[in-house]
Amino acid sequence: MWRKLRIIVLLMILVTVLKQTWLDKADLDWNDNFYVVVYPINADGTPEVDRYIKTLTRADFEPIAEYFSDEAKRFGLNMRRPMEVQLGARVERRPPVPPEVASALKTIIxxxxFRYYAWKNSPKVAVTPKIRMYLLYYDPAIHNRLGHSTALSKGRVGYVNLFGSQAYHKKNAVxxxxxxLHTLGATDKYDLSTTLPVYPDGYAEPEKSPRYPQDFAELMGGRIPVSDTQAEIPKNLGQTLIGDKTAFEIGWLKSTLKSTGGK
Incomplete structure (x- = not known):
């Protein structure tokens, strides 16, 4: 009896996972745009971050929507606004912290x-979002560095560590x-041990001659390569591009062999 019940439950979970996978892939046909909601969180509870969050408006995230619109045009996507970003209500409860040592089991758990947290902590917005991003803001006067951000393509949710200061607003957007893009299936294109972009997919202009210095960072490569051993953090989205491999992963290119992108 219990064995049959376990099998039924597992089959139901499998069907749900397969259905979600199919829906996720169907979304990447880009027949409709993606509505994104960002939920600000005061991660360290300081009054400084409180004040910063209170200043945020939807207009602060408009450059991100415009960036994706411009990048989509380079790849011939026939959609005026592939991404729309909505500012949701502030969320008080923090999401579960990602494991520091990410074994397969710990990551799954x-x-x-995290997905359960997102289900319970998603204040309503004007348009039901397909992507939910939780922005954990920290006071830069207290924190010199922030932990690694992460996002899931299954469930399309993101855990993003940012500095709660206007001075970091443009870097936060990057x-x-x-x-x-991680929520849409894009992969990192940098070496985790060195943070250097991996050639060629982590380079915005891999065919540039001479190769260095590069003028832009590939968005998923994370940095602007200036030599074989050095790379700079982009100051804003204007210093980044989406490369062919990333465009392929998110459904903007059917193949990486021939691209309509480039700069």
């Missing part, structure tokens, strides 16, 4: 907890845009 955390992802399930990090958020990077994580948004």
């Amino acid at each position: 955390w992802s399930l907890k 990090i958020l845009s990077h994580e948004m």
Whole structure:
């Protein structure tokens, strides 16, 4: 009896996963645009971050929507606004922290907890979103560095660590845009041990001659390569491009062999 019940439950889970996978792939046909909601969180509870969050408006995230619109045009996507970003209400409860040592089992457990958290902590917005990003803001006067951000393509949710200061607003937009693409299936294109972009997919202009210095960062490569051993963090989205491999992963290119992109 219990064995049959377990089998039925597992089959139901499998069907749900397969259905979600199919729906995720269908979304990447880009017949409709993606509505994204960003939920600000005061991660360290400081009054400074509180004040910063209170200043945020939807207009602060408009450059991200415009960036994706411009990049989509380079790849011939016939859609005026592939991404729309909505500012949701502030969320008080913090999401579960990703595991520091990410074994397969720990990652699976955390992802399930995170998706459950997102289900319970998603204040309504004007248009039901397909992507939910939780922005954990920290006071730069207290934190010199932030932990690694992460996002899931299954469930399309993101855990994004940012500095809660106007001085970091443009850099925050780069990090958020990077994580948004993770929810669409884009992969990192940098060496995790060195943070250097991996050639050629992590380079915005891999065919440039001479190769260095590059003028832009590939968004999923994360940095602007200036030599074989050095790369700079982009200051804003204007210093980044979406490369062919990333465009292929998110459905903007049917093949990486021939691209309508480039700069």
